[in-house]
Amino acid sequence: MLFLAHFDALVIGFGKAGKTLAGDIAGRGKKVAVIEKDPTMYGGTCINIACIPTKLLSHDALAGRDYAGAVSRKDETVAKLRDKNYHNLADSENITVYDAHAEFQNDREVRITMHDGSTETLTADQIFINTGAENAMPPVEGDVDSDKVHNSTTMIDERELPERLVIVGGGYIGLEFATMYNAFGSDVSVIVPDDRILGREDADIAGEIQKTMTDSGISFLFGEHAERLDDVSESDIKVTLSSGETVTADGVLMATGRKPLVSGLGLENTSVKLTDDGAIKVDDHLQTDAAGIWALGDVKGGYQFTYTSLDDYRIVRSKMFGDGSYTYDSRTNVHYTMFVDPPYSRVGLTTKEARDEGYDVAEGSIPMAGHPRSHVNGELRGLFKAVVDKGSGKNLGAHLFGVNSEELVNLVKMAMDHDIPYTALRDQMYNHPVMSEAFNTLFDV
Ligand SMILES: Cc1cc2nc3c(=O)[nH]c(=O)nc-3n(C[C@H](O)[C@H](O)[C@H](O)COP(=O)(O)OP(=O)(O)OC[C@H]3O[C@@H](n4cnc5c(N)ncnc54)[C@H](O)[C@@H]3O)c2cc1C
Ligand SMILES: NC(=O)c1ccc[n+]([C@@H]2O[C@H](COP(=O)([O-])OP(=O)(O)OC[C@H]3O[C@@H](n4cnc5c(N)ncnc54)[C@H](O)[C@@H]3O)[C@@H](O)[C@H]2O)c1
Secondary structure, X not given: XXXXXXXXXXXXXXXXXXXXXXXXXXXXXOOEEEEEOOHHHOOOHHHHHOHXXXXXXXXXXXXXXXXXXXXXXXXXXXXXXXXXXXXHHHOOOOEEEEEEEEEEOOOOEEEEEEOOOOEEEEEEEEEEEOOOEEEOOOOOEEOOOOOXXXXXXXXXXXXXXXXXXXEEOXXXXXXXXXXXXXXXXXXXXXEEOOOOOOOOOOHHHHHHHHHHHHHOOXXXXXXXXXXXXXXXXXXXXXXXXXXXXXXXXXXXXXXXXXXXXXXXXXXXXXXXXXXXXXXXXXXXXXXXXXXXXXXXXXXXXXXXXXXXXXXXXXXXXXXXXOOOOXXXXXXXXXXXXXXXXXXXXXXXXOHHHHHHOOOOEEEEXXXXXXXXXXXXXXXXXXXXXXXXXXXXXXXXXXXXXXXXXXXXXXXXXXXXXXXXXXXHXXXXXXXXXXXXXXXHHHOOO
């Protein structure tokens, strides 16, 4: 028998944007349904399989802890966060969390299939899609389903540290996992299609990061694609590269990007449209082509970060409960941190991009070895670089490879968001001895 339930709002996926929005709408006295297909994913990707577990493992690896102990601590921490996230929503009298897979029947009805196979149909005034992204697999031949081939999710659940790990892809996941597994003691090789890492960064900064990673024992194979995987024994897997060269390891991590998760959602039954990249097409308020259906987070394309997903919630909140003035277009200076060792953080333009845009570019640059706090930390590696427009005083970009850069970049972003000139960062009185006082010198261009 068809069971129909109606809600004020229906959120598909327990991601960062969706869970925050669900809590907000419920707090306004409205009835909300949250549908999550995987009970091990309450709270979404970030806390269960991404940011939190990987940064915890990296933290423990760099602190010299053993792999098995770090994996156990990761499991305990994630379990606690998942439980807390679940109860944050499920304990609200206005929220119903469904353990179910959601699929659109049309623009108004969503069929949910519970784990026992039973189904219900839900309708709502507003429907929010927050289903995240899934691992993208390039066209690689051979034993791609071998138990020695991992993605980031399965890799961090392995109980045994691989002795030799081949990482395919030198993006965020590739470089962060290389740092982490190298610190745990694996022999790590990274396969990179370009002739250097971080092709979108200026060559000086990328070169410094590459040199630091290489000095720490990580090997890079440049100008190569992984083309074939062959299980050659119980312990060994062989990776054949585009040049014909081969590398043998006991584990392979495919770190080759993540694509919006739209499969199985039944979007073909709706008027929701996709972009050419396979993401859900949205307008500036994150509304799809179907009235009353919105998309937030990784599934709508663009940057794939937890904080951009959270910011998507702010855009929807502005439209639903405010004046609608905060839109996708008004989001500026999206910054990021790659948690290599030391971390690399960036906001704004590279020198090359700034020159191409016609700015009167000046650069500030200081090696971390010349900074007092580095000596206190006993960590002399790294390089900070600032890009400014000399004529107008505008901050154009900061490229911070060094200790605490993941915090410092927020300071520069705030200056950029509020049009604070670079001279203010240069002339600010900072306390001492801290990393941010490096800005006195960095911005003295
Ligand atoms: C290894 C790794 C490390 C990362 N590290 C960082 C980092 O350090 N910092 C950072 O900012 N970002 C990081 N990211 C990116 C970040 O995790 C994502 O951008 C973010 O979690 C995306 O959140 P979201 O709101 O789009 O949805 P998600 O959190 O992905 O949630 C989507 C949910 O929808 C569920 N779902 C999917 N389809 C259905 C369906 N049909 N029915 C019901 N439920 C469904 C899924 O099970 C999932 O729980 C990392 C990603 C990875 C993979
Ligand atoms: N610190 C963070 O914020 C953080 C950390 C991890 C992941 N993430 C998010 O997760 C997303 C996915 O990360 P990712 O590293 O998988 O994607 P990515 O897009 O950053 O990198 C994928 C890399 O794989 C390469 N590649 C593709 N096919 C290949 C092949 N056959 N052989 C060799 N290389 C190949 C690509 O050239 C690319 O450089 C990122 O976009 C990022 O937003 C963020």
